[in-house]
Amino acid sequence: MTEAVESLYRSFVDQDPAGAITVIESARAGGLDREQLFAEVFVPATAMLGLAWAESRIDEMTFTQAAVVAEQVLSFVTPQAAAADTGITVVVACIEGELHAVTRNVVVAALQEAGHRVIDLGVDVGPGTMLEKLEETSASILIVVAEQMGTAQAVRRVVDLLDGVGRRDVVVLVGGGPFAADSRLARSVGANGVVRGAESALTVVARVIRDRLGGEE
Amino acid sequence: MSARTTKAMLAEDLSRAGRTGSAVEACVVALEDDPNDPIAHALLAELLLREDFYDRAIAEATEAIECDPSCAPAYLVLGLGYDRRGGMWDQSVLVWHELAEVVPDLVTAHVQLGEAFSAASFEGEAIEAWTRALELDPTEPRAMYDLAVAALRREGPATALPGFRRAGALDPSQDELFLDIVGVSGSERVPPVDELPDDRDARLEAAAVYAAREDFLGATEVVRKVLDRGAEDARALALAAYAYVKQEADNEAMACALRALQIAPDDAAALYCLGVVYAKRPGLYRQAARAWATLAYAVPEHPMPHVLLAEALVGLQRYARAREAYLVAVRLDPACVRARFGLAAVYVTEGRHAEASWEIRRAAYYDTKRKDLFWRLFDDYVGGGEE
Numbered sequence: 001m002t003e004a005v006e007s008l009y010r011s012f013v014d015q016d017p018a019g020a021i022t023v024i025e026s027a028r029a030g031g032l033d034r035e036q037l038f039a040e041v042f043v044p045a046t047a048m049l050g051l052a053w054a055e056s057r058i059d060e061m062t063f064t065q066a067a068v069v070a071e072q073v074l075s076f077v078t079p080q081a082a083a084a085d086t087g088i089t090v091v092v093a094c095i096e097g098e099l100h101a102v103t104r105n106v107v108v109a110a111l112q113e114a115g116h117r118v119i120d121l122g123v124d125v126g127p128g129t130m131l132e133k134l135e136e137t138s139a140s141i142l143i144v145v146a147e148q149m150g151t152a153q154a155v156r157r158v159v160d161l162l163d164g165v166g167r168r169d170v171v172v173l174v175g176g177g178p179f180a181a182d183s184r185l186a187r188s189v190g191a192n193g194v195v196r197g198a199e200s201a202l203t204v205v206a207r208v209i210r211d212r213l214g215g216e217e
Numbered sequence: 218m219s220a221r222t223t224k225a226m227l228a229e230d231l232s233r234a235g236r237t238g239s240a241v242e243a244c245v246v247a248l249e250d251d252p253n254d255p256i257a258h259a260l261l262a263e264l265l266l267r268e269d270f271y272d273r274a275i276a277e278a279t280e281a282i283e284c285d286p287s288c289a290p291a292y293l294v295l296g297l298g299y300d301r302r303g304g305m306w307d308q309s310v311l312v313w314h315e316l317a318e319v320v321p322d323l324v325t326a327h328v329q330l331g332e333a334f335s336a337a338s339f340e341g342e343a344i345e346a347w348t349r350a351l352e353l354d355p356t357e358p359r360a361m362y363d364l365a366v367a368a369l370r371r372e373g374p375a376t377a378l379p380g381f382r383r384a385g386a387l388d389p390s391q392d393e394l395f396l397d398i399v400g401v402s403g404s405e406r407v408p409p410v411d412e413l414p415d416d417r418d419a420r421l422e423a424a425a426v427y428a429a430r431e432d433f434l435g436a437t438e439v440v441r442k443v444l445d446r447g448a449e450d451a452r453a454l455a456l457a458a459y460a461y462v463k464q465e466a467d468n469e470a471m472a473c474a475l476r477a478l479q480i481a482p483d484d485a486a487a488l489y490c491l492g493v494v495y496a497k498r499p500g501l502y503r504q505a506a507r508a509w510a511t512l513a514y515a516v517p518e519h520p521m522p523h524v525l526l527a528e529a530l531v532g533l534q535r536y537a538r539a540r541e542a543y544l545v546a547v548r549l550d551p552a553c554v555r556a557r558f559g560l561a562a563v564y565v566t567e568g569r570h571a572e573a574s575w576e577i578r579r580a581a582y583y584d585t586k587r588k589d590l591f592w593r594l595f596d597d598y599v600g601g602g603e604e
Contacts, residue, residue: 038504043475046468050476053469054448067468074468074498081499102370106566109373110534180568197567198374199536 008045008073012066013058020073037077046070083115088209089139093121093130095154100147103175103197107143110198111205127158134162134170141208143195145175152178152185159190171208175201221599222247225256232260233592240264255284256599259291263591266294271302289323290594292316296329297585300578306337320597324354325590331363332581336574340367358387359584362558366577369565377562378532382497385528388555391493394521395459396429398485399452403429410435417443417450424456433460451477455486467494485515492525502532513542520546524556531559536566552583 004027011020027041049070053063092108094101101123108120119137121129130142142162146152155174162170175195179186186194193208195201221229228243244261247254258281265274275298281291292315299309313330320326331346344367350360365380385391396402400422407413407423414420420439427435437460443453454477461470471494477487492508495501509526516522527542540563546556557580564573585591 034500035503038501046472047475047479050454050472050474051448051479053472054444054450054454054476056445056448063469063472064466067466067472070468070472078498078500079503081502102565102570103568105371105373106369106568107373109375110566112373113375113534175568177568197536197569198534199566202534 004041005044005048008041009048009052012045012049012069013052013062015062015065015069017069017072020069021076024073024076034077034079038079042070042073042077083113085117086115086209087117088141088205089117089119089137090141090143090205091119091121091130091133091137091139092143093125093145094123095144095146095151095158096124096126097154098146098148098151098176099123100176101145103147103177104145106198107145107175107195107201110201114202114205116205127161130158131161131165131167134167140169140212141171141173141205143173143175143201144191146178147176149178152176153189155191156189163190171212173201173204173208221256222251222254224250225254225260228257228260229595232264237264237267253284255281255288255291258284259288259294259595259598262291262294262298266298266301269301271298274298275302287319287598289316289319289598290591292319292326293585293591293594296326296333297582300329300333300336300581303578306333309333310337310339320594322353323594324350324357324360325585325588327353328357328360328363329581331360332577335363335367340370343367356387358384359554359558359580361387362555362580363577366558366562366565366573369562374531374534374562374566378499381528381531381559381562384558385555390521390553390555391525392429394516394519395486395489396425397519398489398516399425399456401425401429410438413439417446417453421452421456424453424460428456428460428463431463433464436460449480451481451484451487454480455484455490458487458490462490462493467497470494483511483515485512488512488515492529496525496529496532499532502529505529506533513545518549520549520553520556523549524553524559527556527559527563531563536563539563540567551579552587554580554584554587557583 004023007023008020011023024037027037049066052058090111092104094104108118111118119133121133134142144155144158146155159172171192173193173195174186174191179194180196183194193204195204224247228240228247231240231243241264244257247257258277262274262277262281265277274294278291278295281288292312296309296312299305310333313326313333317326317330327346327350331343334343334346347360347363350357361384365377365384368380369377403426405426407426413423420443424436424439437457440453440457443450454473458470458473470490474487474491477484488508488511492505492512495505495508506526506529509522509529513522513526523542523546527539530539543556543560546553557576561573561576
């Protein structure tokens with residue numbers, strides 16, 4: 001590893017981006033992931049650059065140009081911001097009559113960021129459309145959002161429809177103010193769980209994947 | 218615009234001196250003499266708001282405006298009174314709209330107008346008001362935070378995060394953290410670079426002061442002199458890193474900060490610079506969170522490391538932990554606007570919208586207080602009367 005660090009440092013100072021990328025590629029071929037490449041190769045090489053500048057072994061111009069090369073390499077070693085594709089499809093919708101979309105927006109964004117394949121059906125969605133999309137995408141998780149008592153009760157229709165067509169395998173999660181305030185309401189409409197916000201959505205979906213779909217979180 | 222009576226002046230002096238009880242009495246006496254004195258009504262309204270008597274503050278501010286519809290400080294108290302009382306968003310919208318007309322270049326009026334629109338669920342109008350505020354002052358962080366929270370509601374955390382980062386970059390309190398760590402305020406008197414004594418500590422103090430005054434070339438030149446005497450100087454490297462950070466030379470900053478941390482792993486100044494560089498890159502939120510957590514441990518009494526840690530945790534979708542970090546920041550500094558907005562954002566992700574609105578209202582209260590807005594408007598109003 002020391003050799004890779006020193007080679008990367010030399011590539012920085014020699015203003016050799018191709019050489020720097022070769023060092024990174026070869027370390028990657030040796031089995032390092034991005035997180036390790038960053039921590040074990042890029043960081044120590046950059047610290048060496050700081051040391052060389054502090055000791056005046058490189059001048060200001062070389063320091064700046066070396067930093068430009070470091071920038072070119074950084075995208076190869078920075079861990080990916082969004083998680084890798086989990087392969088799990090989640091259908092999310094606001095129930096028919098429900099036009100308040102804040103909870104849905106937040107849940108959709110959080111699930112997407114976590115690498116799930118999210119089918120966002122929007123607001124005011126009827127049970128038939130939800131079933132159609134579940135069939136089309138082979139999804140097994142449905143999140144239905146309702147923010148008012150009246151629309152919350154209507155989630156029962158979705159569960160009844162899924163039961164009626166023999167899709168009891170679909171995990172129905174509910175979200176929105178009424179369900180967050182009273183979890184008995186979720187049980188009364190036949191839901192499998194309650195999503196209380198972004199982090200809760202990630203936790204509950206991860207649990208469903210682990211317990212019901214036989215996958216890893 | 219109105220001339221002050223002697224009794225109103227006494228009330229004003231007492232109020233500015235923080236003698237609330239005596240100031241209230243003086244206002245009452247002034248109003249006994251002249252029940253139509255808008256200045257005494259406005260002062261009394263502010264004093265009542267200060268003590269959380271919202272309804273009475275609203276009544277006095279309304280009286281002041283009835284006496285003189287151009288009494289800008291009274292509009293401010295009236296709007297803040299409505300906002301803090303809650304549930305009066307239609308009146309609040311009208312008041313902030315009026316204030317924006319009376320003082321068209323008052324950025325805070327547009328920010329508050331947007332927040333009142335948002336609380337009344339007029340999101341489109343709210344966004345227009347915040348955009349107008351940013352047109353008047355592109356460095357207004359509260360309008361930026363408001364827009365970020367609105368983006369969070371519309372499209373979720375991923376879209377909102379860049380807005381929070383931009384707002385954070387406009388926030389001077391982040392730089393104040395660094396200056397606190399290195400122990401300068403920027404107002405110290407230091408000689409020019411060529412006249413500095415040949416002493417490490419004096420040079421580093423001067424470099425920090427130069428950096429605080431945004432003379433980054435001066436700061437780097439002095440740091441270089443220190444490093445030429447001894448390259449194993451973590452604090453000198455951290456100051457160099459800060460100068461690079463402020464010039465957006467992130468990789469040079471990272472190189473200096475990482476080297477500084479090899480020498481002194483707990484150097485708070487270097488940790489700060491490294492955290493700033495990492496936090497700019499979405500893929501490095503985990504590393505940023507580690508840097509901020511270590512910094513929070515190193516300077517536990519300062520709210521900003523907890524805010525920065527919370528922001529990195531939001532980037533990692535660790536909302537519950539982010540909430541805890543924001544709450545620590547708010548406990549340390551209830552007036553920390555950035556922490557209040559961050560907390561509001563986390564509450565939105567948890568579907569706790571009432572608590573989110575409450576945090577935004579508290580941020581507004583502390584922000585106007587910090588800016589001393591009442592007295593600025595009051596001085597302009599009274600000054601206009603004397604011309």
